[in-house]
Amino acid sequence: MKQIITGATCAALASLAVSLPAQAQDGSTVEAVKSKGVVSCAANGGRQGMSSLDSQGKWVGLDVDTCRAVAAAVLGDAEAINMVKATTQTRFPMLQTGEVDIVTANATWTLSRDAELGINFTVTTFYDGQGFMVPKDLGVSDVAELDGADLCVPPGSNSEKVAADVAQKNNISFNSIVIEDQSELQKAFFNGRCDVHILSTSGLAAARSSLADNPDDWIILPGIYGKDPMGPAVRQGDANWNDIVNWVIFAMIAAEEHAITSANVDEMKTSGDPEVENLLGVKGDLGAKLGLDNEWAYRIIKTVGSYGEVYDRNFGEGSPLKLARGLNGLAADGGMMYSPPFK
Numbered sequence: 001m002k003q004i005i006t007g008a009t010c011a012a013l014a015s016l017a018v019s020l021p022a023q024a025q026d027g028s029t030v031e032a033v034k035s036k037g038v039v040s041c042a043a044n045g046g047r048q049g050m051s052s053l054d055s056q057g058k059w060v061g062l063d064v065d066t067c068r069a070v071a072a073a074v075l076g077d078a079e080a081i082n083m084v085k086a087t088t089q090t091r092f093p094m095l096q097t098g099e100v101d102i103v104t105a106n107a108t109w110t111l112s113r114d115a116e117l118g119i120n121f122t123v124t125t126f127y128d129g130q131g132f133m134v135p136k137d138l139g140v141s142d143v144a145e146l147d148g149a150d151l152c153v154p155p156g157s158n159s160e161k162v163a164a165d166v167a168q169k170n171n172i173s174f175n176s177i178v179i180e181d182q183s184e185l186q187k188a189f190f191n192g193r194c195d196v197h198i199l200s201t202s203g204l205a206a207a208r209s210s211l212a213d214n215p216d217d218w219i220i221l222p223g224i225y226g227k228d229p230m231g232p233a234v235r236q237g238d239a240n241w242n243d244i245v246n247w248v249i250f251a252m253i254a255a256e257e258h259a260i261t262s263a264n265v266d267e268m269k270t271s272g273d274p275e276v277e278n279l280l281g282v283k284g285d286l287g288a289k290l291g292l293d294n295e296w297a298y299r300i301i302k303t304v305g306s307y308g309e310v311y312d313r314n315f316g317e318g319s320p321l322k323l324a325r326g327l328n329g330l331a332a333d334g335g336m337m338y339s340p341p342f343k
Contacts, residue, residue, distance in 0.1 A: 013122070026235075027237070029238045030240060033075070037075065038071070039070050039081050040100040041066075042104065043063050044063070045108055049203075049314050051105070051106070052210075062310055063105060063232075065305075066232055068303070069249070069304045072303050073244065074296075078303040084099065088155070090178070091105040092113070103233040103234075106126075107231075110158065114234075116290055118236050119233045121232070124233045128200040128202050131221065132202040133198075133207075133218055133220045141221070143172075146174065147170075147173060148174075150194045151163060151194060151197075152188055152196065153198055165226070185197075189207075221268040231249070247290060251297040251339060253337050258276050260310075280298045308330075
């Protein structure tokens with residue numbers, strides 16, 4: 001895997017209107033992907049559940065599975081991916097300059113990012129909010145008790161903005177210790193350099209589970225602050241690529257809505273349900289409308305799984321995090337996940 005480090009380029013690109021790469025301007029991202037034979041995705045690489053390396057050095061996580069699903073749909077091979085490690089500072093410039101085709105780096109959808117960076121956010125793949133974690137021996141039970149605390153925070157992140165809002169509302173102040181690299185930030189926190197770690201609650205749970213010598217020594221304070229709708233982002237100027245990524249995600253959600261899994265997808269081809277038949281390419285020509293073949297969604301489900309399967313192995317009972325579905329459940333179950341019809 002290659003790791004791209006950008007310095008001044010990041011600040012320059014984020015502060016002015018971006019000149020989009022030619023492949024986005026002429027709407028040919030999918031052709032560029034087919035030509036090189038891989039889908040390149042920027043990801044955190046150190047965020048258990050979202051994207052990390054397992055004991056064999058393989059990329060795993062919900063963001064990685066999203067990239068795999070796009071590759072399955074477009075290239076016919078879920079493993080035809082190039083995961084590029086990114087920080088909060090480098091992930092969007094990588095997309096803007098054409099280094100990657102998609103940002104799948106637990107990025108929060110905000111108006112400013114959507115309007116200013118020359119990118120489009122696609123369908124949300126994970127709903128979350130920010131939380132605050134402290135060592136248990138700090139002796140606090142509420143955010144309002146953190147006045148003057150040292151706060152570890154990545155620059156330019158949604159966490160930084162939410163921390164400022166929380167401080168203002170509670171009439172407290174933080175001493176911000178700004179660390180760009182997420183893995184270094186987490187090491188600093190668990191080594192006692194900071195009193196407080198702010199991150200999405202899923203991120204805090206992942207860090208505590210994977211990095212703390214004794215997870216019980218660290219507590220996530222009550223309260224979820226702000227909104228963290230996280231999902232892929234693509235460059236503006238290529239509506240077809242945007243549509244493909246959107247409907248790849250919808251395909252996984254629709255699969256769960258119809259109780260289709262990687263284990264029963266072949267059997268479900270003969271379900272007789274018109275929408276299932278459209279989804280799996282048994283009938284109709286929905287693939288052609290996206291510039292894909294008709295089995296694109298079948299391949300996603302067969303090789304990557306439904307959204308429920310992806311969630312379970314990365315965040316749910318099949319993972320060390322064991323997070324309840326909550327907002328990430330299907331709409332029919334009181335969650336936020338919902339697919340438009342495949343017709």
